[in-house]
Amino acid sequence: MNKEQISRRRFLKGAGLSALAASGLGAGLLSGCAPRANEANAGASDDGLAETGQPTSVGDAQAKGDLTWLGPEPADPENIEEELTADVVIVGCGTAGTCAARAAAEDGASIIVVEKADHAAVCRSGQWAVIGGETNKRWERGAGQANYVDPDEVVEAVMTECQYYPNRTLLSKWAHNNGEVFDWFIAAKPDLFISAKSTDPLPAVTSEEDCSLWVRHYPAPENFDLSKERVKEFQSSVSFNPSQQPVLAANWKRAEEAGAICYTGHFAEKLIKEGNRVTGVFVRNAETGAYKKIMANNGVLLAGGDISNNLEMNAYYAPDLVLNGIQNMWSDMDVEGNFTNTGDCEKMGVWAGGKLQQKAAPMVHYMGAMSTIGAAPYLSLTLTGKRFTNEDISALQFQSAAERIPGKAFYTIFDAKWPEQLQAFQPRFASTNYVVDTPTPENLLINDVHPYVTRDAIEKACKEEGPFSIVKGETIDELLSKLEGLTDAAAAKASIERYNELAHSGKDLDFGKPASRMFPIENGPFYAFQGGMNVNLATLMGLIGDEDCHVFDENDEIIPGLYIAGNTQGERFSVNYIPTMSGMSHSLCMYYGYVAGKNMARGI
Numbered sequence: 341m342n343k344e345q346i347s348r349r350r351f352l353k354g355a356g357l358s359a360l361a362a363s364g365l366g367a368g369l370l371s372g373c374a375p376r377a378n379e380a381n382a383g384a385s386d387d388g389l390a391e392t393g394q395p396t397s398v399g400d401a402q403a404k405g406d407l408t409w410l411g412p413e414p415a416d417p418e419n420i421e422e423e424l425t426a427d428v429v430i431v432g433c434g435t436a437g438t439c440a441a442r443a444a445a446e447d448g449a450s451i452i453v454v455e456k457a458d459h460a461a462v463c464r465s466g467q468w469a470v471i472g473g474e475t476n477k478r479w480e481r482g483a484g485q486a487n488y489v490d491p492d493e494v495v496e497a498v499m500t501e502c503q504y505y506p507n508r509t510l511l512s513k514w515a516h517n518n519g520e521v522f523d524w525f526i527a528a529k530p531d532l533f534i535s536a537k538s539t540d541p542l543p544a545v546t547s548e549e550d551c552s553l554w555v556r557h558y559p560a561p562e563n564f565d566l567s568k569e570r571v572k573e574f575q576s577s578v579s580f581n582p583s584q585q586p587v588l589a590a591n592w593k594r595a596e597e598a599g600a601i602c603y604t605g606h607f608a609e610k611l612i613k614e615g616n617r618v619t620g621v622f623v624r625n626a627e628t629g630a631y632k633k634i635m636a637n638n639g640v641l642l643a644g645g646d647i648s649n650n651l652e653m654n655a656y657y658a659p660d661l662v663l664n665g666i667q668n669m670w671s672d673m674d675v676e677g678n679f680t681n682t683g684d685c686e687k688m689g690v691w692a693g694g695k696l697q698q699k700a701a702p703m704v705h706y707m708g709a710m711s712t713i714g715a716a717p718y719l720s721l722t723l724t725g726k727r728f729t730n731e732d733i734s735a736l737q738f739q740s741a742a743e744r745i746p747g748k749a750f751y752t753i754f755d756a757k758w759p760e761q762l763q764a765f766q767p768r769f770a771s772t773n774y775v776v777d778t779p780t781p782e783n784l785l786i787n788d789v790h791p792y793v794t795r796d797a798i799e800k801a802c803k804e805e806g807p808f809s810i811v812k813g814e815t816i817d818e819l820l821s822k823l824e825g826l827t828d829a830a831a832a833k834a835s836i837e838r839y840n841e842l843a844h845s846g847k848d849l850d851f852g853k854p855a856s857r858m859f860p861i862e863n864g865p866f867y868a869f870q871g872g873m874n875v876n877l878a879t880l881m882g883l884i885g886d887e888d889c890h891v892f893d894e895n896d897e898i899i900p901g902l903y904i905a906g907n908t909q910g911e912r913f914s915v916n917y918i919p920t921m922s923g924m925s926h927s928l929c930m931y932y933g934y935v936a937g938k939n940m941a942r943g944i
Contacts, residue, residue: 436906443937473519725831
């Protein structure tokens with residue numbers, strides 16, 4: 341290259357470095373951090389950039405595409421104790437696997453399911469997003485009714501919040517069709533009690549088979565208008581009380597009655613391929629240590645959960661979980677006493693040539709004071725007494741804001757007028773919006789934030805100890821003096837005074853919180869509870885495929901005989917799992933389990 345000439349690449353590179361220097365970031369990046377050449381790039385241009393404008397030298401595993409968590413594919417086992425064949429073979433008997441087994445069996449296919457836990461129909465919690473369908477009509481949420489949620493608006497919200505990484509076609513097919521499949525799902529339990537309103541008493545739970553379907557946030561708080569919300573959370577969700585387990589078990593019973601077989605305590609370890617086609621799976625029997633060779637006439641479905649309990653995969657795809665010390669909420673175990681959701685299916689899929697999504701979606705949501713007012717968006721201050729965010733945001737967004745503050749902990753502060761203020765907040769995941777005199781509805785056992793709080797709940801929480809206790813002070817000074825870890829009470833008092841000033845002025849000049857939700861903290865007694873890093877419910881990181889549940893290879897070509905559903909299915913969410921509708925993941929697991937089962941039975 342002529343020394344008097346400046347190539348366009350070199351000009352752009354220089355401009356970029358100048359911008360970094362001007363921003364104050366350049367010094368740290370330029371000092372001792374120059375890319376090192378390697379032999380593979382010997383032919384690259386002298387400015388260190390390839391013709392694409394991308395760096396030709398990289399030093400980290402992710403940038404190289406080195407899957408350091410994967411390890412070598414195991415050899416075919418020799419100690420085969422049994423050889424079996426079925427039309428459809430399913431790895432994982434959770435929500436997706438159970439629905440796939442029932443759907444395929446009802447279409448006449450022979451089914452073998454393998455599950456490493458000690459029972460079939462493995463599940464947890466109970467929130468479900470449901471759009472349309474017959475069941476929703478009882479709450480005016482059916483198509484064309486007053487409370488119907490527009491599926492295209494839901495999809496657009498997910499795409500926007502996930503930075504347009506998800507597969508829109510995948511989400512759209514679910515959004516337009518999940519209501520009918522949900523009707524099919526709950527039909528497996530004809531004695532299921534369905535509440536007419538959120539306040540209706542629920543039948544008491546006296547056995548493992550007892551279950552109710554409880555509608556969330558119906559009717560909506562008075563004067564609530566979703567169209568005016570900047571961050572929308574669509575209200576068309578339900579919850580199974582106490583969990584979805586009795587209904588999922590009823591679905592497995594339907595599958596079993598149609599001929600499906602489940603081998604529990606069995607670990608799928610390697611897919612079998614003939615040429616490019618997946619034709620079966622090797623499965624280890626935990627009891628004997630020997631293997632079953634299970635061949636699939638139509639295909640193998642990978643529905644074995646997420647990667648949340650695989651520490652290497654979490655560190656690789658979701659390092660923020662490690663950096664912020666976020667723990668997993670669920671401790672489901674296999675028959676050998678180890679955690680489930682360890683990325684088994686993701687590994688087998690990659691060994692078979694499958695392609696993984698690039699960005700994981702951790703499910704970490706701030707849930708506030710779960711036993712009382714949840715994540716009500718009152719004033720929140722850091723331990724140094726500073727306000728740090730617009731509090732009127734989603735549970736996910738609040739978690740993100742909290743991750744950047746000193747100590748990653750804070751206090752939420754409110755006053756005695758809280759009972760008349762809660763209904764002004766948007767109904768959300770982890771929100772409480774209704775104040776009642778007695779526990780409502782009766783017999784609700786759901787293990788998440790309750791939308792109803794009794795008038796005496798705050799005072800009771802002030803007398804308790806534990807993670808959801810509340811601190812009380814007759815004056816602001818007394819309250820602040822009781823807050824453990826608060827390092828600057830004077831700064832906190834100044835922040836409260838500033839907040840009150842903004843509330844009275846009708847405009848939040850500091851963080852842009854809507855004036856209608858800026859309640860001054862002036863009426864004693866005063867209350868506070870501490871918040872911080874929440875738990876991770878799942879780390880969604882799956883194999884890429886299409887809306888028919890096929891798996892793609894690195895060239896986006898279908899791998900014949902290999903299917904995905906559930907949390908093993910990629911590109912449903914990315915970057916974060918967002919609470920656009922409570923229970924979307926469960927609903928997607930059900931829906932695409934159903935789709936996979938039907939397609940596999942029919943050879944699609």
